[in-house]
Amino acid sequence: MTTATMELSDGLAVLTLARPAASNALDRALKEGLLDALRSLAADDSVRAVLLRAEGRNFCVGQDLAEHVTALDTDAATAMATVREHYNPLITALAGIQVPVVVAIQGACVGAGLGIALAGDIRISGRSSTFATAFTGIGLASDSGLSHSLARALGTARAAGLMLLGDRINAARALEWGLVHRVVDDSELDTAARELAARLAAGPTAAYREVKALLERSDADLAETLEHEANAQQRLGASADHRAAVTAFLSKTTPVFTGH
Numbered sequence: 001m002t003t004a005t006m007e008l009s010d011g012l013a014v015l016t017l018a019r020p021a022a023s024n025a026l027d028r029a030l031k032e033g034l035l036d037a038l039r040s041l042a043a044d045d046s047v048r049a050v051l052l053r054a055e056g057r058n059f060c061v062g063q064d065l066a067e068h069v070t071a072l073d074t075d076a077a078t079a080m081a082t083v084r085e086h087y088n089p090l091i092t093a094l095a096g097i098q099v100p101v102v103v104a105i106q107g108a109c110v111g112a113g114l115g116i117a118l119a120g121d122i123r124i125s126g127r128s129s130t131f132a133t134a135f136t137g138i139g140l141a142s143d144s145g146l147s148h149s150l151a152r153a154l155g156t157a158r159a160a161g162l163m164l165l166g167d168r169i170n171a172a173r174a175l176e177w178g179l180v181h182r183v184v185d186d187s188e189l190d191t192a193a194r195e196l197a198a199r200l201a202a203g204p205t206a207a208y209r210e211v212k213a214l215l216e217r218s219d220a221d222l223a224e225t226l227e228h229e230a231n232a233q234q235r236l237g238a239s240a241d242h243r244a245a246v247t248a249f250l251s252k253t254t255p256v257f258t259g260h
Contacts, residue, residue: 133162
């Protein structure tokens with residue numbers, strides 16, 4: 001059964017979690033399908049932006065607990081092997097994509113589902129969406145990179161509150177705290193997310209790669225940051241997109257970016 005699909009058009013890869021009847025709970029098939037798709041698009045030079053979305057009412061409710069209980073009953077000592085086998089490489093692959101990744105979130109975004117969403121670059125949410133870590137509620141800490149990504153997104157105080165208390169926050173609070181970039185009506189989510197991702201796919205891809213690399217190094221000291229920025233600008237200054245954009249600006253026309 002297909003549980004993760006990918007389509008590519010005009011430089012935009014649309015990656016869809018397709019297990020809606022289970023609220024896109026992450027069973028082995030979905031985790032492996034998603035990881036295969038991420039590895040495939042990472043190796044495709046024609047991809048200039050990625051949209052990660054989900055079918056159904058909910059984005060992702062995290063680990064499939066029915067499958068997890070079966071793993072516990074079979075061999076409790078190896079039940080958590082999925083963290084190293086699936087979640088770690090999955091988050092590494094998603095966070096390592098060099099082009100912009102837009103995540104469209106509807107309904108519940110919980111546990112590892114939240115970890116996956118935070119591995120993207122820009123999150124756009126439906127107005128009725130809710131967000132939670134959920135791990136301590138079942139006697140666990142966190143995985144899918146949440147202790148890193150949530151603290152970077154919200155600061156340690158808010159991250160600690162969400163992780164320790166297990167509180168659920170709505171889309172309005174997520175926007176206020178900076179967890180998401182934009183909130184739209186639920187009925188507009190798919191269209192708005194696709195438009196945003198298509199805009200990025202038509203943009204200056206080389207510049208986007210450099211921006212992502214700079215943000216990944218945002219914990220560097222000022223001197224290192226200035227050097228990283230100078231190197232990035234040196235590389236981009238020689239790019240065809242930069243020259244075309246400057247020429248278009250001077251001639252008062254709209255630049256057409258090729259991604260080079």
